[in-house]
Amino acid sequence: MPHDHADHDHLSPSGHPYRKDQDAPLTHWQQMEIALRELLIDKGVTTAGEIQNQINAMDSRSPANGAAVVARAWTDPAFKAALLADASAATREMGFDIGPMNLIAVENTQAAHNMIVCTLCSCYPRNLLGLPPDWYKSRAYRARTVKEPRAVLAEFGVTLPDGMTVRVHDSTADMRYIVLPARPKGTEGMDADGLAALVTRDSMIGTGLPLAP
Amino acid sequence: MTQTPLPPGHRWHDMGGTAAGPVPDDQHDFALWEKRVDALMVLCATKGHFTVDGLRRVLEDMGAEAFETMTYYERWIVSVSQNLIEAGVITQSELADKMQQVAARGPTYGEATA
Numbered sequence: 001m002p003h004d005h006a007d008h009d010h011l012s013p014s015g016h017p018y019r020k021d022q023d024a025p026l027t028h029w030q031q032m033e034i035a036l037r038e039l040l041i042d043k044g045v046t047t048a049g050e051i052q053n054q055i056n057a058m059d060s061r062s063p064a065n066g067a068a069v070v071a072r073a074w075t076d077p078a079f080k081a082a083l084l085a086d087a088s089a090a091t092r093e094m095g096f097d098i099g100p101m102n103l104i105a106v107e108n109t110q111a112a113h114n115m116i117v118c119t120l121c122s123c124y125p126r127n128l129l130g131l132p133p134d135w136y137k138s139r140a141y142r143a144r145t146v147k148e149p150r151a152v153l154a155e156f157g158v159t160l161p162d163g164m165t166v167r168v169h170d171s172t173a174d175m176r177y178i179v180l181p182a183r184p185k186g187t188e189g190m191d192a193d194g195l196a197a198l199v200t201r202d203s204m205i206g207t208g209l210p211l212a213p
Numbered sequence: 214m215t216q217t218p219l220p221p222g223h224r225w226h227d228m229g230g231t232a233a234g235p236v237p238d239d240q241h242d243f244a245l246w247e248k249r250v251d252a253l254m255v256l257c258a259t260k261g262h263f264t265v266d267g268l269r270r271v272l273e274d275m276g277a278e279a280f281e282t283m284t285y286y287e288r289w290i291v292s293v294s295q296n297l298i299e300a301g302v303i304t305q306s307e308l309a310d311k312m313q314q315v316a317a318r319g320p321t322y323g324e325a326t327a
Contacts, residue, residue, distance in 0.1 A: 025320050029287040033246045034325055035311035036294050037253060039303050046256050054252035119229030121269055122285070131251070134240050137285055143233040155236050170229065173265040 057097070061130040065096055066178060067199035069128070071192040073105075074183045087178060091128055098127040102175055108182040108206075112165040115153070115206030116177040117145040123171035125178045129201065136205065146170060156207040179206040187213045225277035246322060247286040254293050263296035271295045 040046050069091055073080040083090040087103040103125055106114040118124065119142050124132035135141050145152050149166045153159070160166065169177045181203040187195060190213065202208025219231065243251075258264060271292035279288055297303050318325040 026316070026322050026325050027287075029283070029290050030246050030322055031312045031315045031325065032290050032294060032308070033250050033253075033286075034315045034322075035308055036290065036297070036303070037249055038315075039307055039311050040253065040257075040297075043302070045260065045262070045302060046253075050256060051249060051252045054256055055248045058248065058251060058255075117229075120226055121272070131243065134285075135236050135238065138237050139228060139280070140233040140236045143228045143231040144236070146229040152236060173269070 058126075058131065061127060063129050063199075063201035063204065064196070065091075066125070066129045066201070066204045067196040068192070069094060069096075069178075070180060070199045070204065071196035073180055074187075074195055075192045080180075083180065096128060101125065101127040103128065104169075104175060104177050105180045106167070106169060106177055107180045110164075110182070112167055113160050113206065114167045114169060114177075114179045115145060115149055116169050116171055116179060117142060118171040119143070119146055120170075120172070123173050123176055125176045125204075128178065129204065133201070153207065156202065158207065158209060179204050181210045184210050184212055224273060225280070226273045243286075250286045250290045250293065254289060257293065257297060257302075262300045262302050267296045267299075268292050 037051065041048055041051075069083065072094065073083050079090065082093070083105045084107060087105040088098060088101060090105075091098055091103060106116075108114055116124075118136075122132060122137040124136060126132060141152065146168050149168050150160065153166075171177055181199065183195070184198060187198070194213075198211040198213060200208050200211060203210045219225065219227065254268060258268070268289070269292075272288055275283075275288060275291065279291075283291075294303075294308060298305055298308070315325050
């Protein structure tokens with residue numbers, strides 16, 4: 001499974017491997033980034049503060065935003081209808097700054113499961129969920145998801161009933177998708193905050209299912 | 214890397230449906246320089262210097278070998294730079310001169326970042 005790590009003796013308290021320090025010798029491409037950034041600042045195209053603010057804005061976006069959207073859709077039928085009609089407007093109405101992103105929500109039901117991919121590049125609902133996981137941008141995910149989605153799902157530990165339809169949505173820069181997962185059984189009576197904790201990033205990409213309560 | 218021949222009319226980046234191995238499970242946290250590349254792309258596009266289509270066009274023209282040998286934001290910094298040169302925001306020689314200055318500052322990212 002993509003998020004299991006075989007070597008459990010070298011995991012941090014967060015459950016992930018310790019990261020290497022990023023103090024390797026400067027690469028040609030890092031030199032290019034520094035040089036381009038300084039040129040743009042020198043020319044007044046942007047400022048250091050504007051760049052940092054943009055980084056902060058991107059860092060503040062995370063799957064928790066999407067989880068709040070999903071949990072509200074599970075508990076507020078009018079909001080769910082609005083989300084499925086126009087996900088950009090509905091998420092903005094919740095207060096999320098998604099910029100110019102055109103977002104479409106696709107609903108999982110007992111009959112159909114949805115997955116999102118970008119076969120041509122790496123389009124992802126980043127202005128809501130933050131930057132995509134590395135595997136989303138990989139050749140393997142891009143190539144195989146539209147051809148053998150169930151095999152890809154199996155690698156993520158997801159096995160769907162045989163009769164369930166799998167719909168794969170190929171994103172573009174101008175049309176990005178988020179999966180509205182099906183509300184798990186046994187969550188009757190839970191409030192939106194409790195439900196949001198069950199909504200994983202992968203469940204909104206379609207490579208996972210929400211956690212059980 | 215061995216790849217399935219693409220159907221006629223498909224360029225290398227049009228990889229949906231081609232054969233490939235398991236989905237990789239490695240994940241890295243974005244380094245500061247990568248976040249800065251991302252920010253420069255968003256800011257320059259927002260300011261109208263180029264579009265996401267321009268970003269993609271250069272990425273696609275870089276070809277399959279670049280996709281396999283360079284990291285995601287390494288490819289992005291090349292594309293952002295190329296788009297800004299084409300837009301007349303910077304020149305190739307300005308970028309080359311500045312890169313030489315940066316290289317002279319020191320061997321690590323911290324030392325080379327003014």
